[in-house]
Each structure stands twice: as structure tokens, then as C-alpha cells.
Amino acid sequence: MSTKRGWHGVDKRPARQGPNLTGLGLANARLRSGGFWLARVAMLWALALFFGLPLLWLVLAPSKTNGQLGTTAPLSFGSFGNYETAFHNLFNAQGGIFVTWLENSFIYVAASVAIALVLSICAGYALAMFQFPGRRAVLIATLIAMITPSAALVLPVFLEMSLFHLLNTAFAVILPSGFFPFGAYLSYVYFSTSLPREIVEGARVDGAREFAIFRSIALPLAKPLLGLVGFFAFVGQWNNFFLVSVMISSPGRYNLQVGMSTLLSGAFFANPSVPIAAGILRPELALGGMLLAAPVVVVFLFVQRYLIRGLLAGYGIG
């Protein structure tokens, strides 16, 4: 296959311009496909509006007051002062509970991502670098666990946590999220493709200890992998709603996802001018949604090339 994509290097794919975009072919193609070109651009822009307008609206909404939201053009800009007001209202509502949720989110995310990273990297390394009895069984179990939607396990894990009397504790959220089979599989694929076994075997012949090989050869190579697994685990945990809403019953221990959903209550259908929590109206909600999405969007925009490559590797492409 002519399209090989390296993990580390830039996209090695030769820039495919479309076979008929050179010389005579180009002219012919343009003549034949003027209507097609228009249809293509129109369809792509329609998709761009569907995916982009909600994001744009979300960013602009807190610049307006609750009243202005209904009276001004949907994509107009109000003033920076309104962001400040919305920010103030959001962070002071219910005795500053938004900050508490933010802190809880950070704690849950940090702890479970750390666990997921250690488990995934070690497991992927073992699966890629050793032949041992049971290896295929573990790989298949990992794949099945990875493909089974995580939602399928939430209620069974809830019943388990109830058995162990861990409900409404941070453990009930952090520990189950530390189990991240996609990370283990991604690590396995990564080590299989980017760490030649000959190097490891050579080091072994030279008498290096196993852990030394792991620490001084595998780990330094695995930096992009750490970022990749870390990001996917981070997104999953930051956006974790189902597990947290089932396990946690005290509002003071909610994460931001679940906390925000309680702020939504009644804001849309009852009477949009009567706030449920003091000071929480539509601009505050929009700002909350924006802050909820922001960390993921920011990280994504910075490392999207890596992410896309990792996503593809997970599905055996590239």
C-alpha cells in the first residue's frame, strides 16, 4: 500500500490531488463537474452549519442578557460585561457550588486517568512484547470489553458498589473509570508497531533487566502514547454523566457534568425568566455549557493530528 503513516513523523501520505487535476485531465474534469463542484461545496457548508452554528451560538450567548437572547439576532454579540455578569452569577450560585463541581471533576479525572494510564501502558506492553499462555484470551477479552458500550456496565457496577458499601464515595467513580480497555488496546497497537522486538530481545541478551528495558527503552518511546491514552481517558471521564449520576447522591460530590444537569432543571420549560437557582438564567447556562466543553475543545485543537492518528490506529487504519 502506498500510504504509510508514521506515528511520530508527519503525514507521509503523498498529497493526493485527485488524479485528474493535472494538465488536460483538470480541464476536462472541471468542465464535466461544474455542477458537481457546486453540490459538493453546498453540502459541505450545510454540514459545517449543522456542526458549527451551535458551537458559535454557545460562545456568543453569554455576551447577552437573558432578555436580549430572545430579542436580538441569534448570532449577534452583546457585550463583554455580560460575560462577567454571567460568570459572577454562575460561580456564586448556591454558595459557589459550581466551583465545588469543578474541583470534583478535576479530582475524579486526575485519579482515574492516572490509573488508566498505568494499567493501559503496562498491559499493552506485555501484550505486544511477550508471547505467553493466555495472551490471545486476554487480547480478545480486552477487545470485547472495549467494544461493549461502557453504559452497559454502569448499573451492574452500581449494584457491585452497593454490595461493597462504596456508594456516594469518590472510589465508586474513580475506580471503575480506571478500567479503560481502549487504552490497553491502543497501547498494544502502539508498542506492536513502533517498538521492534529485536531491540528488546537484544537488550535482554545483553543482560538488561526487564524493568530496565521497560523504563529506558519502552517508556521514552511511549510519550505520544501517554498523551493519546491520557486524552481519550480524560475526555471519557470529564464527560462522565451516567456513572456519576448513579453512584453519587450528594450534590456536593457531583462532577461538573451532573452538576450542570441539575442547573438545567426548569430553566427551559417552566418560565425562562424565573431562575431555579438564584441568578441562573439562560446566559449563565450557556456559559456553564461553554466551560464544560472548553477543556476538551482546547486540548483537542492543540493535538488533533495525534488524536486523529490514534483514533485511526485504534481501528487498524494507517
Next chain:
Amino acid sequence: MVLDQDDPELKSGGPGPQGTMSGPGAQTSIARRRQWLTPYAYLSPFLVFLAVFGIFPILYSVYLSLTSTAGNGAGAGLLSNYTTGDRDFRFLSSSENIGEYVLIWLPTLIVLVFVAALLLDQRPGRFATAMRVLFYVPGALAGSASVLVWLFMLDPSVSPFKIVFQILGLSNVNQVITPPHIATIVAIIAIFTGSGAWIVIVYGALSGIPREMLEAAALDGCGQVRLAWNIKLPQIRRYAVLIVVLSFATGTQVFVEPTILYSAGAGFVSPTWSINELSYFYAFTYGRFGVSAALSVELFLVSLLIAVVVVLKTGFLSAGQSR
């Protein structure tokens, strides 16, 4: 070499764990055993979590579903929790809701993902790259954030899609968000947040099609549409199967969006709209863990069956890859 400082002979003064150095037989066999154990040592933390948070909860749920009589009254049969759950009048309507949702969502998703990926691939470049990023970014919005955004988008008084509602003759949010529309709304949210990743994957697969094949077709006078339909599509058709199968498994598990819609005050959205919500309802509202476990087990089996088929019967994920 960095490794030199970790030379076991320097540190422990004995033969290396590989037994490659000449040493007494007993020490060699200890070393062999240690080498044999190494992969399991690296695997064990993951395996513990797999057992505790993957396998045990399911076995425990099966056990609960067969034995728990909490809230049932005495003398129930072995499968009574299953019959209670399945005969509940809400189970039928939850199943219908999920069926309707999946029927709206899946075909739309497939068409959208393939059209978008083919259009992007038709002329790769900066524009296509920017579009691909734009399609993927909404994936950052999940749960509360995506429902929140779409509650606004579906309110004709504030929505930038106002013109669409005008065409449809809807002027007020209470006309848009009504019980018959919930499945469609959940589908729109799922498409908004979930299509981008699939577009990236299918687009990636498209760029793997050998150039020579496309050039040959173009030389034979194949136009863009026929190129997409006759040459590219057959090469990536198997991804449609993957998307349908995996999305179906996810679709049966839907919980978050209808739950948040319900808690956002759309009181007409049933708190038992989906099967997972019904299962949750049994545990939390009635304390009947047995029925809750029975419903979860049934849902899990659907997903498990799909996962097993995908892993063992399709070549997407290389579990057997021996090097």
C-alpha cells in the same frame, strides 16, 4: 548504552534474569521462572480491574437477578425478576422508543458520515482538513453540554436555525420539544456529537485506497460521482457494517440524553424513556435490585453478543496478530 548502568551483574552481583550467563543450575531455573512471570506482572493490574469492574459486576448482576427478592414478596420463581421487568408495561414503550431512535439515528448517521467523508476525500487540502476538524469538535460536547446546546437550538425564539422552524411552521419551544419528537431530538444530539469521529475514521480509510486504482479509473473517464460510488464505496463498505453494529450496541444503551431532558424540566419526557432508565428506575425508585439487575443483564447480553461477533467474525481488530 543507557542500559549498562542497569546491568544486573553490576547491581545484584548474580547472573541476569535471563539465565543467559553461565551460572549454577538452580539460579538459572529461578531466572527462567522470573522471565516466565514477567508478562503477567505487567498485565496483572489491568487484569485485576478487568475482573473487578468488567467481569464480576456482570456475574453479580446475574446472581442478583436470579436470587434477589427485594420488594418482590416471597416465593418468586427463578426468573421472576426477568418476567417482572419484561412484562412491565413501560418495558414495551421503552423498547419502542429505543427502536424508533435507532431507526432514525442509524440511517442518518451512515449517510451523513459517508457523504461527508467522500466529499472531503474528493479534494484533500486545507479546506478539507479544516472541515474535518469542525465536524470532530462537537464530540467535545457530551451529556449536559450537548443537551443544553440543543435545548437552545430547538427553541425557535433563540435558535440560529430559526428559519428551519419557520419553514416547518413551529414558533415555540413547546411545539418543538414534544413527546413524539423526543426520539428525533435524541438522534439529532447523537449525530451532532458522534458523527465526527466516524467521519475521521472513514476518511482515513479512504486515504488508504491505492492511488493507482483511482488514477486508472480516472484515465478510463470515470467521473467524480461514479468514482465515489463504484470505486471508493466498495473499498470502504465494511466500515458501514462496523458503524451500524457498534452504534446499534450504543443505541440500545441510551440513558444520558433522555435523562437530562427529563431533569431539564421537560416533564412530558418519561423518566423511563429508555430501557437503561427503566432499570435505573427499578433500583432507585422501588429498591428492586433484582429487576434492575435482570434488565441490565438483558441489555448487556445484546451488547456482548455484538462485541463478540465484531471481534471474532470481522477482521477489524487484530487480536490474533502474531509477530
